[in-house]
Amino acid sequence: MMYNFSFSSNGTKTAVAGWVFVLVLSATAFGQTKRPVKQPSRAPVSKAAPVKAVLPPDAPTVTLVDDLAFRKILVPNGKPLMINFWATWCGPCREEFPDLVKLDGEFKGKIDFITVSLDEQEELTAGVPKFLFEMKAKMPTYLLVTPDEEAAIAAVSKEWAGALPLTVIYDPKGAVAYFRQGKVKPEDVRIELNKLLTADGPVVTAVP
Amino acid sequence: MKLKIVVLFTLIAGFVFVLNPMAIDARGGLEIGATVENFSLADTDGAARSLNDLKGKNGTLVVWLSAQCPVVKGYKDRINEIAAAYRAKGIAFVGINSNATEDLNWVRSNKAEFGYNFPVLIDKGNVLADKWGASVTPEVYYLDAKNVLLYHGAIDNDRSGKNITEQYLKTAFDSSLAGKPIAKTRANAFGCTIKKTGESN
Structure with a gap:
């Protein structure tokens, strides 16, 4: 469009x-x-364009992350951490988003769920928040800009070649518990998250 | 002493390689140095084409494509430019489409629309993609004239084409054509998932 x-x-x-x-x-x-799907344009985009004006006032804020900040958001904070990697130009990503929003509602407070957009930086205040607003998405969303995508992809999982969408669930210790390239099967995600949430006892952290 | 260690190491590395020519990588795909088996697939006109018939005297570039992936669309001009430039240097390009969601007519009209100057083969049932471990478009495999995998992964490090600082594929071609080892044999970049048969697309 x-x-x-x-x-x-x-x-x-x-x-x-x-x-x-x-x-x-x-x-x-x-x-x-x-x-x-909106096609990425190779034509130069005017930086002066007041794109923000077209967003509704309560559209979500998307946080720009560089490689260093990206490494930090990959670390679980005491709960299972689910991350969806997507882009507005990615058809299957857009198609599965309503399922992700639903899962977010179901597991709110029990897990951390964030999304990372691989859109162009111009979309930080345009296409990405606009899409999240349309989807009524509440997950914290980041937009990754790095000259070294290779390193960013490897930091997520050795199994990943960079295909979008990707949904990964880390257990509270940071081990990959679920890895899905392509659209998620919501039922599989539910099973995996429930398994992590009902795991025996509290998470044991190593004593230094 | 140093020489002995180097010789020993080379022997071990050689031995491991000989024992394991179809070695697979962490993602279940082909490993660098593996020899690829010949394959035959139908092109967009229905003619059977084999790797050994298509390959150039200095090797082959096999590129996984998609008719609907915006990242492939963003790369089409670069792919055509690189294909034209390196065909002149003896490297043949072969496109593969393994997407279950893209039928023959779509792939054929897309080939014409994007002006691909090389054959595009239809990998029905994503058999070749599974065998090689291809999962993303665009994804390239550079094979030498003996079908040994030299480079696998991304074309360059910026899909927008605006801030390219690493020409992974061209650098691999140039090193290999100059008879030098390829410094970076693997690189990943973000792209589209290959929609495989049996997946809920």
């Missing part, structure tokens, strides 16, 4: 009109199995 945003002198008006247009389009597009 391509939106024709114009940022002329009366940019705000145009942008508001654009957002209404987007809402109408989104409403009609819901329910279709194949939503057209």
